Amino acid sequence: MATIRDVAKKAGVAPITVSRVINNSGYFSDATRASVEAAIAELGYVPNRLARGLRQKRTHTLALVLTDITNPFFTTVARGVEDIANEAGYTVTFCNSDESLEKEQKYLDLLVQLQVDGILLVPTAGTPENIRFLQKNDTPVVILDRHVADAQADIVRCDSEAGAYQLVQLLLELGHRRIAMLGGPEGISTAADRLAGYRRAMAEAGLAPASTLVQSGSFTQLSGYQMAKKVLSATPQPTAFLAANNFIAIGAVKALQESGLSVPDDIALVGFDDLPPTLMMFPFLTVAAQPACEMAQQATKLLLSRLAGEGPAQYQEIILPTELILRQSSGQPIPLSR
């Protein structure tokens, strides 16, 4: 493999001059450019980014660490990050922590080793240790989607509490009183916020949901299925479900189908996070959709501004609203008798 020195020799110039032509920096004549470019083409020279990164102490690489790459919500986030990063001349590395703190730690360590310039992190845990680790290693980080207690860092997320509140309000307006919460993992802020929004709406309506109606599990289809089954065995049965994310909603639909219950005729269902039309042959879920792409883009822009040494001195907390999308699954107003 040809090096910059080989190119220099062939073009009859010094390596540093080749470097200038490649990076279009400093001064060089048109004649020099031509002979250098000819030499590069002839040798099939490709610059070595390891060497460049080592010398420059910058790799023009960002990383996105997320918790579930199979979830379309995060696929959309990934897309948003990549778009903005590429525009600015950065490459993005994607890592999947699988909701495991250990894996997250392993990846962050790797990313520091790889000298990425900055990291976008969807944290698995509510504790700030991993954030501190990055800061100790001079790696700027922007937290995405979830908050972390005591973390001194920039953060871009959605208002999950308000989103859940709106969804429950909708159900209340439709006449529902026994509303079940199919919640996410207890340690995760989005899950906690959605639960809080649910409780606030219920409390304001003067309702104290039975403990059997308030479940917590994981952000998976299986967990949604299991929570729905559990809630359905309670008496009296709920008339509506709030699913804390899209996968939980899918699991709940499965459970309801199995029990011979129809959505929304027997049970109303509302959820969090939209599913892209590409993947839904029958889009019918009423949801509080988070602006995934927008969120990702803002976070990336914030990170890039940090890398450029710009932006406000204090850490930013950007909170975006969710959007209520009405479809069939929330159903019609129900008769009082039920």
Added chain:
Amino acid sequence: MATIRDVAKKAGVAPITVSRVINNSGYFSDATRASVEAAIAELGYVPNRLARGLRQKRTHTLALVLTDITNPFFTTVARGVEDIANEAGYTVTFCNSDESLEKEQKYLDLLVQLQVDGILLVPTAGTPENIRFLQKNDTPVVILDRHVADAQADIVRCDSEAGAYQLVQLLLELGHRRIAMLGGPEGISTAADRLAGYRRAMAEAGLAPASTLVQSGSFTQLSGYQMAKKVLSATPQPTAFLAANNFIAIGAVKALQESGLSVPDDIALVGFDDLPPTLMMFPFLTVAAQPACEMAQQATKLLLSRLAGEGPAQYQEIILPTELILRQSSGQPIPLSR
């Protein structure tokens, strides 16, 4: 940020000794190990992979270049690659070419710059130029999912031709005669193979499908929708559709719904590539499923064996069978009258 030299100074040894402890190579005493590890912990030292890679000429990094990260088929492939690679101590970088040859080229160039040790490539084009580029730059490559004419390289893919043949056979056995093909891009081998399988099955049944029944488009929901609409306007209408991939099938379902036609009662539908249950609230498509994970794992193992300098001298071509999964969308045998 601490360097290996800082650690060496603190531990009272030479940098090379620290290197030995970190990599567990060569000889060193237990006492040395202890003092080095203490120094590493105290300083929060993290090795610099750029420097290591530059010196070793190996980065322990693989790359997977695929054509559509939003397609669950490729998400599964990504998972399979990562699992095997991680086990072997490799990191994987994912790149999304978006079915664009130009983007693919750009990514391959970047990956060579980044000195990745090997590449798994789902090629967008049927031409071998990009493969040659990698080979010129000493980057081993395994082609995945699609074949490339004249490419001198290892390849792992599925038998799309046989899969399509089976699907059409199924439809023929159910009594269908006017079977429409909603095909993929003409330049892509999987699309061509599926079309060939369709034609072979039809020909063996003594059928010559009207040209209006044989469409080609792209592997997207929109294209599936459009092709289905076009085919539906033909007279006489087909009684069954073969969709060349999962997204095309979803688009076709949309078009049929809009036209007030039900699947499978009015039109039978079979497709290629399964959709994960996580994403399908109502799994009902009969498909020829490609063993995505298995394929990815075999390809990765092959690549790793090349990196280790093992394996047979000739290029391998591994072809895996598809699996026919029967669900509702293919419907029941139809009366002869139709």
Added chain:
DNA sequence: GCATATTATGGTATCGTTACCATATACGCA
């Protein structure tokens, strides 16, 4: 008891690039 392995450690050069500083010519303007 001496030759030869084995174990333990270090010095120096090097990977391929660019930062920094130096040098040299050409050009514009007082």
Added chain:
DNA sequence: TGCGTATATGGTAACGATACCATAATATGC
């Protein structure tokens, strides 16, 4: 004419790690 500035190019060192070779102490074999 002279001086400052813009243009053009190069030499040397350095980024942080490890390959390679060297050295020395201890262990082992006959």
